[in-house]
Amino acid sequence: MLATIDRVEGEMMAEIGSTPDLARLDELRVALLGKKGRVTDLVKGVSSLPPAERPAAGQAFNELKRSLEAALLERRTALAEAALEARLLAERIDVTLPARPRDGGRIHPVSQVTDELTAIFADMGFMVAEGPDIENDFHNFTALNFPPSHPAREMHDTFFLEARQDGEPLLLRTHTSTIQVRHMMANKPPYRIIAPGRTYRCDSDATHTPMFHQVEGLVIDRRTHMGHLKGCLIDFVRAYFERDDITARFRPSFFPFTEPSAEMDIGCRRTKEEIVVGEGTDWLEILGCGMVHPNVLRAVGLDPAEWQGFAFGMGIDRIAMLKYGMPDLRPFFDADLAWLHHYGFVPLDLPTTFSGLSR
Ligand code: DAH
Numbered sequence: 309m310l311a312t313i314d315r316v317e318g319e320m321m322a323e324i325g326s327t328p329d330l331a332r333l334d335e336l337r338v339a340l341l342g343k344k345g346r347v348t349d350l351v352k353g354v355s356s357l358p359p360a361e362r363p364a365a366g367q368a369f370n371e372l373k374r375s376l377e378a379a380l381l382e383r384r385t386a387l388a389e390a391a392l393e394a395r396l397l398a399e400r401i402d403v404t405l406p407a408r409p410r411d412g413g414r415i416h417p418v419s420q421v422t423d424e425l426t427a428i429f430a431d432m433g434f435m436v437a438e439g440p441d442i443e444n445d446f447h448n449f450t451a452l453n454f455p456p457s458h459p460a461r462e463m464h465d466t467f468f469l470e471a472r473q474d475g476e477p478l479l480l481r482t483h484t485s486t487i488q489v490r491h492m493m494a495n496k497p498p499y500r501i502i503a504p505g506r507t508y509r510c511d512s513d514a515t516h517t518p519m520f521h522q523v524e525g526l527v528i529d530r531r532t533h534m535g536h537l538k539g540c541l542i543d544f545v546r547a548y549f550e551r552d553d554i555t556a557r558f559r560p561s562f563f564p565f566t567e568p569s570a571e572m573d574i575g576c577r578r579t580k581e582e583i584v585v586g587e588g589t590d591w592l593e594i595l596g597c598g599m600v601h602p603n604v605l606r607a608v609g610l611d612p613a614e615w616q617g618f619a620f621g622m623g624i625d626r627i628a629m630l631k632y633g634m635p636d637l638r639p640f641f642d643a644d645l646a647w648l649h650h651y652g653f654v655p656l657d658l659p660t661t662f663s664g665l666s667r
Contacts, residue, residue, distance in 0.1 A: 316350065321379055347372065425548060427665065436502055437501040454564045492526075505522065524621050547665070549574075557572070572594050576588055
């Protein structure tokens with residue numbers, strides 16, 4: 309009996325050692341040690357031995373099982389390591405290769421348009437400035453020359469937040485003009501910035517959402533004048549709408565933080581279904597602008613006798629709707645994948661003024 313055990317142990321060990329993969333190893337484990345396995349069969353023979361030989365045979369079988377189990381485990385570990393090694397080799401990726409655009413992810417039109425207008429203004433020498441969404445009265449109103457009783461301060465426009473512990477009342481900024489104030493207070497002139505960002509007003513219909521996006525522009529220098537404002541903004545709309553023939557006009561308007569103030573209209577053709585920019589005889593309001601009010605310059609510590617310049621503010625969602633023909637603003641913020649797939653942009657087509665903005 310003991311000689312048989314020795315012989316089968318040699319055979320079984322050889323079988324384990326030559327198993328090519330994990331699945332076969334598992335089959336072999338069952339074939340050897342399972343309920344109907346070969347070792348189990350042999351163990352049954354112990355009962356037919358003379359009683360004196362049984363303990364030795366039983367012990368030998370236990371040792372056989374232990375060494376088979378150890379050999380199986382060792383082989384399993386080796387095979388698993390080899391499998392992992394092979395997989396790592398097969399799935400190796402070259403991270404220096406450009407990514408392949410996959411069907412699925414899309415860039416939101418607001419991000420796309422923000423990238424587009426940033427590319428245009430960057431070419432004109434503007435830098436991007438930022439500021440917080442949660443603001444105080446000073447940055448949102450007072451420093452921008454809003455009189456204490458100005459209607460924009462009232463509850464129906466502004467989302468007011470709970471006051472801070474020190475009693476300072478807070479609000480969600482109603483425009484990105486706050487960033488003019490912050491940028492001028494934190495930096496020395498001259499300035500040439502744009503500031504895209506989220507803005508908030510208590511308003512909701514097809515073209516208004518409580519959260520929307522604006523881009524603010526500010527140029528302050530010693531001699532910057534209204535002619536620079538007009539040239540800069542006309543250049544911008546032509547670059548943005550990718551048409552050199554866009555006409556523009558500046559209508560007198562009012563903003564507390566500019567004097568004189570204007571609204572810029574661009575030429576368009578309006579039909580029942582759509583608005584085509586750059587054609588026709590209709591006008592479309594596109595942004596507010598003006599020469600920065602001396603009171604604003606004073607509020608941030610600049611001498612208006614020394615410094616002057618212009619500012620403008622534009623709705624990003626609105627110019628996105630105009631350029632890409634989206635009739636309703638509300639789905640912009642519904643996180644609807646079908647909408648995003650339809651109106652979104654392929655991730656790797658970064659807009660630049662030299663390669664084309666929207667292609
Ligand atoms: N802050 C204005 C608004 O939210 C937009 C605006 C108009 C910004 C004229 C300006 C400006 O900088 O000069 O309606």
